[in-house]
Amino acid sequence: MEAVSFWILASGLLISATALVAFRNPVTNAVCLVVALVMQAALFITLEAFFLAAVQVIVYAGAVMVLFLFVIMLLDVKEEARRKTSWAKVVAVVGVGGGAVFGATKIATLFPFAEKTLHWGEGKGGGSAAELGKLLFTSYSPLFLATGVLLLVATVGVVVLCRRDPQ
Amino acid sequence: MSEGSPVMNFGEITLSHYLALSSLLFLIGLAGVILRRSLLIIMMSLELLLNAANLALVAVGRFQGLPDPQVAVFFVITVAAAEVSLGLAILVAIFRIRKTTAADQLASLRF
Numbered sequence: 001m002e003a004v005s006f007w008i009l010a011s012g013l014l015i016s017a018t019a020l021v022a023f024r025n026p027v028t029n030a031v032c033l034v035v036a037l038v039m040q041a042a043l044f045i046t047l048e049a050f051f052l053a054a055v056q057v058i059v060y061a062g063a064v065m066v067l068f069l070f071v072i073m074l075l076d077v078k079e080e081a082r083r084k085t086s087w088a089k090v091v092a093v094v095g096v097g098g099g100a101v102f103g104a105t106k107i108a109t110l111f112p113f114a115e116k117t118l119h120w121g122e123g124k125g126g127g128s129a130a131e132l133g134k135l136l137f138t139s140y141s142p143l144f145l146a147t148g149v150l151l152l153v154a155t156v157g158v159v160v161l162c163r164r165d166p167q
Numbered sequence: 168m169s170e171g172s173p174v175m176n177f178g179e180i181t182l183s184h185y186l187a188l189s190s191l192l193f194l195i196g197l198a199g200v201i202l203r204r205s206l207l208i209i210m211m212s213l214e215l216l217l218n219a220a221n222l223a224l225v226a227v228g229r230f231q232g233l234p235d236p237q238v239a240v241f242f243v244i245t246v247a248a249a250e251v252s253l254g255l256a257i258l259v260a261i262f263r264i265r266k267t268t269a270a271d272q273l274a275s276l277r278f
Contacts, residue, residue: 075259098194132241
């Protein structure tokens with residue numbers, strides 16, 4: 001059951017991510033990104049990170065996607081002009097990347113816990129909102145407060161950047 | 168390795184599977200950043216990169232029994248949201264001036 005859900009979600013995630021890179025229509029790209037983010041949220045659930053799955057859907061698949069779609073709509077972005085794909089570049093990216101992935105998985109197997117299986121429900125927990133909240137408001141509370149300042153600065157920055165000069 | 172290599176082991180899901188998935192996702196996002204020319208698509212690919220890192224963090228945290236990586240992922244998601252909003256604001260500002268979002272036409276800082 002766990003294996004089946006992992007393989008389905010993993011292939012869905014990889015296929016939608018590949019489609020995001022491959023297709024040229026920006027709205028199609030945005031839809032592919034939504035699918036990929038929802039797949040990732042489902043993978044968080046298989047990892048027993050329930051609160052993060054909810055946050056992923058609300059913040060990424062909700063807010064960030066709406067932002068992307070609004071910008072696509074406002075800018076009236078056209079389909080990217082088809083240009084000659086330099087196959088040397090593609091081969092270089094795939095080659096170097098594939099080698100890096102292979103090396104990374106090889107290095108990962110050096111750790112003793114890499115081969116451990118952990119079945120559903122056997123995790124130590126920590127994925128619920130209550131447990132994460134306890135951590136956030138005790139040991140990580142300075143970071144949490146800094147995040148508030150960051151969001152305020154970002155909001156002010158966006159307003160300043162997007163304002164037209166009053167003439 | 169007990170039961171063949173982790174890539175061939177289909178039945179039991181280990182941490183290696185999640186790490187391999189995460190690195191593949193990172194690879195796809197990296198290809199998007201390098202190969203695509205639209206700033207908007209590059210930003211979407213950047214989200215893929217962040218998601219790949221998040222997946223690796225949560226997987227390691229779960230298999231090690233630590234809740235702290237999830238807190239880190241929480242902060243990453245927050246910062247990513249702020250980054251996207253600022254990035255898109257810059258994109259809109261660039262589009263107003265230059266009437267384009269293609270990365271190879273925005274080379275005025277290049278020597």
